[in-house]
Amino acid sequence: MERRTFLNIGGLAFGSMLVPIAGRAIAAEELIDRMAASLKKPLADIALNAATQAGASYCDVRIGRYLNQFIITRDLNVENVANTESAGVGVRVICNGAYGFAATSDMSPDGVAKAARQAVAIAKANARLQTEPVRLAPVKGVGEVSWATPIKKDWRLVPVKEKAELLIAANRAGMAGGASFMQSMLFQVNQQKYFASTDGSYIDQDLHRLWAPFNATAVDKSTGRFRTRSSLGAPVGMGYEYLDARAEHKVKAAGGVATLYTGSYDIVEDARAAGRDAKAKLTAKSVTPGKYDLMLTPEHLWLTIHESVGHPTELDRVLGYEANFAGTSFATLDKWQSKKFKYGAESVNIVADKTTPNSLGAVGYDDEGVRSRRWDIIRNGILVNYQATRDQAHIIGEKESHGCSYADSWSTMQFQRMPNVSLEAGEKKLTPDEMVKDIKKGIYIVGDGSFSIDQQRYNFQFGGQLFYEIKDGKIGNMLEDVAYQANTQEFWNACAAVCDRRDWRMGGTFFDGKGQPQQISIVSHGASTARFNGINVINTARKIG
Amino acid sequence: MSILTQEQTKRICDRVMAFSKADECRVTIKGSRNGNIRFARNTVSTAGLADDTQIEVQVAFGKKQGTATINEFDDKSLEKAVRRAEELARLAPENPEFMPAVAGRQFKASNTFAQRSADIDPEFRAQAAAYSIEACRKKNLVAAGFFNDSTSFETIANSNGVFGHQAETALDFTCTVRTEDGRGSGWVRRSARDAAKFDPREAADVAIEKALRSVEAKALEPGRYTVVMEPAATSDLLVYMLNGFDARSADEGRSFLSKKGGANRLGDKLFDEQVNIWSDPWDKDVPVLPWDGTMLPRERQALIKNGRVNALEYSLFWAKKKGVLPTASAGNIIMGGTDKSTAELIANTRKGILVTRTWYIRMVDPQSVLLTGLTRDGTFYIENGKIKHPIKNFRFNESPVTMLNNIDEIGKPVVIGGDESAYSMLIPSMKIRDFNFTSLSDAV
Numbered sequence: 001m002e003r004r005t006f007l008n009i010g011g012l013a014f015g016s017m018l019v020p021i022a023g024r025a026i027a028a029e030e031l032i033d034r035m036a037a038s039l040k041k042p043l044a045d046i047a048l049n050a051a052t053q054a055g056a057s058y059c060d061v062r063i064g065r066y067l068n069q070f071i072i073t074r075d076l077n078v079e080n081v082a083n084t085e086s087a088g089v090g091v092r093v094i095c096n097g098a099y100g101f102a103a104t105s106d107m108s109p110d111g112v113a114k115a116a117r118q119a120v121a122i123a124k125a126n127a128r129l130q131t132e133p134v135r136l137a138p139v140k141g142v143g144e145v146s147w148a149t150p151i152k153k154d155w156r157l158v159p160v161k162e163k164a165e166l167l168i169a170a171n172r173a174g175m176a177g178g179a180s181f182m183q184s185m186l187f188q189v190n191q192q193k194y195f196a197s198t199d200g201s202y203i204d205q206d207l208h209r210l211w212a213p214f215n216a217t218a219v220d221k222s223t224g225r226f227r228t229r230s231s232l233g234a235p236v237g238m239g240y241e242y243l244d245a246r247a248e249h250k251v252k253a254a255g256g257v258a259t260l261y262t263g264s265y266d267i268v269e270d271a272r273a274a275g276r277d278a279k280a281k282l283t284a285k286s287v288t289p290g291k292y293d294l295m296l297t298p299e300h301l302w303l304t305i306h307e308s309v310g311h312p313t314e315l316d317r318v319l320g321y322e323a324n325f326a327g328t329s330f331a332t333l334d335k336w337q338s339k340k341f342k343y344g345a346e347s348v349n350i351v352a353d354k355t356t357p358n359s360l361g362a363v364g365y366d367d368e369g370v371r372s373r374r375w376d377i378i379r380n381g382i383l384v385n386y387q388a389t390r391d392q393a394h395i396i397g398e399k400e401s402h403g404c405s406y407a408d409s410w411s412t413m414q415f416q417r418m419p420n421v422s423l424e425a426g427e428k429k430l431t432p433d434e435m436v437k438d439i440k441k442g443i444y445i446v447g448d449g450s451f452s453i454d455q456q457r458y459n460f461q462f463g464g465q466l467f468y469e470i471k472d473g474k475i476g477n478m479l480e481d482v483a484y485q486a487n488t489q490e491f492w493n494a495c496a497a498v499c500d501r502r503d504w505r506m507g508g509t510f511f512d513g514k515g516q517p518q519q520i521s522i523v524s525h526g527a528s529t530a531r532f533n534g535i536n537v538i539n540t541a542r543k544i545g
Numbered sequence: 546m547s548i549l550t551q552e553q554t555k556r557i558c559d560r561v562m563a564f565s566k567a568d569e570c571r572v573t574i575k576g577s578r579n580g581n582i583r584f585a586r587n588t589v590s591t592a593g594l595a596d597d598t599q600i601e602v603q604v605a606f607g608k609k610q611g612t613a614t615i616n617e618f619d620d621k622s623l624e625k626a627v628r629r630a631e632e633l634a635r636l637a638p639e640n641p642e643f644m645p646a647v648a649g650r651q652f653k654a655s656n657t658f659a660q661r662s663a664d665i666d667p668e669f670r671a672q673a674a675a676y677s678i679e680a681c682r683k684k685n686l687v688a689a690g691f692f693n694d695s696t697s698f699e700t701i702a703n704s705n706g707v708f709g710h711q712a713e714t715a716l717d718f719t720c721t722v723r724t725e726d727g728r729g730s731g732w733v734r735r736s737a738r739d740a741a742k743f744d745p746r747e748a749a750d751v752a753i754e755k756a757l758r759s760v761e762a763k764a765l766e767p768g769r770y771t772v773v774m775e776p777a778a779t780s781d782l783l784v785y786m787l788n789g790f791d792a793r794s795a796d797e798g799r800s801f802l803s804k805k806g807g808a809n810r811l812g813d814k815l816f817d818e819q820v821n822i823w824s825d826p827w828d829k830d831v832p833v834l835p836w837d838g839t840m841l842p843r844e845r846q847a848l849i850k851n852g853r854v855n856a857l858e859y860s861l862f863w864a865k866k867k868g869v870l871p872t873a874s875a876g877n878i879i880m881g882g883t884d885k886s887t888a889e890l891i892a893n894t895r896k897g898i899l900v901t902r903t904w905y906i907r908m909v910d911p912q913s914v915l916l917t918g919l920t921r922d923g924t925f926y927i928e929n930g931k932i933k934h935p936i937k938n939f940r941f942n943e944s945p946v947t948m949l950n951n952i953d954e955i956g957k958p959v960v961i962g963g964d965e966s967a968y969s970m971l972i973p974s975m976k977i978r979d980f981n982f983t984s985l986s987d988a989v
Contacts, residue, residue, distance in 0.1 A: 219798035224805035323689035459986035542913035
């Protein structure tokens with residue numbers, strides 16, 4: 001959920017995008033300065049020692065520098081360019097069986113030691129209210145190590161002018177294609193994270209992420225109608241090379257109805273298509289409600305996976321820690337313990353993976369110093385595991401954490417966050433064009449749209465960007481006013497086929513919200529185009545006033 | 546450092562203006578102290594206190610603008626921030642829609658500060674959590690909740706002599722109470738500027754009662770029903786709709802307030818005539834700062850009057866283009882009502898559904914403001930003026946425009962914080978005909 005930490009920019013209330021505003025603005029030339037690991041280690045040791053001396057049985061220190069650059073455009077104007085930086089130290093301790101956390105932007109030895117002692121004092125106070133002591137799954141110290149997102153082109157070295165011109169070129173193409181209005185943005189992130197703990201780990205990580213979303217709006221003043229189409233590109237754990245479009249990274253959607261992207265993204269081409277699509281949506285046929293076989297592309301399915309598999313298998317939700325905000329989960333421990341809870345059809349295999357190349361969740365180590373790994377959540381349709389941190393592993397009988405700990409800032413306390421959760425490609429050879437041939441009455445959905453799910457993740461409703469009728473094995477006309485409603489378990493059990501690995505791609509988000517006070521996390525979800533039989537489709541057209 | 550006085554911030558603003566070599570300079574200083582306590586499974590999970598003070602300097606050379614932010618306030622840091630903003634402004638492309646800083650504006654203070662809230666300490670927060678936890682333990686229920694309080698200030702100034710400074714306090718409490726078997730769930734939210742208006746016992750009792758009453762829920766067929774919506778069930782729906790009151794979007798043809806042929810629907814009667822919605826920075830229950838983000842003074846403004854679209858919001862740029870006066874963005878939403886309690890609305894209902902709260906609301910179609918979402922934490926069947934039994938939750942697909950046309954009866958407005966919006970709101974319970982529930986949810 002996107003919440004109060006976002007500003008609705010540009011005054012575009014409908015179909016606008018949300019930008020997190022955090023940190024202080026800095027000059028472009030300061031972006032590439034980096035604090036050496038050799039300077040961070042003594043600072044971390046000061047915190048570890050201060051905490052231990054004050055009585056902590058465990059301590060971890062995160063020294064963070066978070067850099068963001070946002071470029072925001074509207075039609076042919078650059079509305080804003082902002083560089084922000086946030087740096088500081090967060091100290092988490094366990095004392096008398098309870099957590100304590102304190103953070104400071106004062107990165108002097110005294111400032112850091114004071115924060116460590118404060119964290120211990122808070123832990124001692126919290127211990128009086130604690131009913132059960134914190135139990136951390138063991139982690140072997142890894143000594144001094146480093147990990148970096150493997151980027152080819154650092155966004156910090158690409159001139160702002162060049163980036164702004166690319167967005168304006170996309171907006172121009174969208175308007176030439178048929179859009180009345182365009183809005184595009186470029187979010188660029190560099191997180192320099194140093195983690196140290198009393199387990200003997202000193203981990204230096206340099207993480208890069210990038211996202212270039214846009215929104216095309218077509219207006220027909222004569223009818224008073226307007227329609228939008230947003231970007232089909234994905235947020236990625238990559239450098240600026242993602243925006244250097246390459247022909248080999250383009251894929252044709254089934255029936256050639258759209259161009260989709262893998263290792264790089266042609267934003268100008270997609271914007272032109274979006275202008276054309278938005279205009280076509282103004283006169284597209286309104287869907288007849290009823291049961292349809294749905295064929296969902298990865299650009300759409302990532303969000304359904306996120307809401308209906310990612311969130312229900314977060315162990316803190318299952319246990320009730322999120323009951324007052326994000327909710328709980330239908331995927332209760334007894335279902336998992338039974339080893340036969342049929343979450344989905346036999347063909348449904350869903351894995352959690354913090355190592356997937358180019359994904360948003362890919363890191364070397366999580367925010368508890370646990371090495372990234374891959375594990376099954378659903379195997380052959382059966383619920384087999386959850387997402388856990390060090391303090392939760394024992395609850396599900398695991399000897400090690402899954403490495404799902406994340407904090408969105410040095411100033412916030414880490415807790416369980418969703419790793420990349422992805423649908424595995426089908427083993428049998430199958431392309432989207434081949435998949436269409438077997439469908440008698442269906443709808444092909446490309447791109448993500450409106451989304452809503454209940455607090456235990458049973459009942460959901462999803463829209464999309466582009467909808468095409470499938471009739472007797474062929475893709476036909478564009479449809480509009482489509483949304484599908486389903487129950488999570490029924491939906492995944494209706495999965496009839498998944499295309500093979502040639503069609504596997506990721507989507508994702510920068511803005512997954514959870515916790516109170518809320519923290520924002522980043523996550524990717526991969527899938528191949530998949531077919532779901534007999535899903536209830538509603539017509540969303542309404543007349544007002 | 547976090548809470549500065551008017552004298553201190555005035556001095557900082559003057560220093561910044563003196564450093565600036567740009568054509569114009571705008572300064573915003575914000576400081577806050579946020580305290581919170583979170584609990585779940587009948588125990589405290591986290592508690593924290595965070596201080597933050599930041600200054601934002603925005604300068605312009607002609608139509609080229611740059612912004613820099615810093616959280617240090619010595620002369621050297623202030624000058625650095627000004628130079629960075631100037632450097633970014635020189636590098637920035639010219640923005641044809643740039644609007645110069647406002648001039649000649651003054652602000653009439655609103656009552657946004659309460660000392661009793663500023664005095665909230667860890668003990669107060671612990672007590673707020675403790676009552677819910679202890680009461681739930683005794684009744685074999687499970688409490689999860691969050692109490693958050695803030696003391697803050699905002700100072701604005703620009704090189705045209707505009708200056709404003711005001712302190713604020715606020716608190717927000719939410720609590721979800723569930724039965725141990727997970728078959729019942731109740732919820733409550735209380736928001737206030739003044740801690741004297743917050744009673745954690747009263748709040749917890751509401752959530753506890755709803756949890757106990759909501760077990761043994763029966764399924765009703767989805768369809769159109771008369772509903773009694775508590776304020777938390779409609780507040781976020783209204784926010785989605787009011788976001789469409791931007792004049793530019795309406796004029797450009799991309800809002801539900803756009804008209805066939807190109808005009809907007811200002812003056813049209815789109816809602817039941819009982820509907821009156823306005824904003825007012827000086828409202829005694831939901832006061833907000835008397836300026837908006839562009840340093841325009843907020844005024845009392847009726848957006849919907851007797852069911853008619855009475856005003857749209859004009860930004861500085863759009864107002865200039867259209868030759869009208871600009872309007873400040875609203876900080877609060879107030880919907881007029883009656884003196885009737887929710888219980889009276891229920892008593893006047895022959896057959897209907899009581900909705901405590903709606904959740905995960907998302908726009909399905911901005912053309913009609915069609916929204917989807919779900920009921921949660923206390924949904925009951927009403928028969929012959931009485932709550933008969935709990936019912937399973939529903940998903941709805943409904944437009945607030947349609948909803949505000951189908952009003953039977955309006956209750957007494959109460960203060961309610963938005964689930965996903967930052968507005969202070971004063972919203973009544975409403976009895977509405979033909980509310981469209983499209984499917985059942987098994988969620989409790």
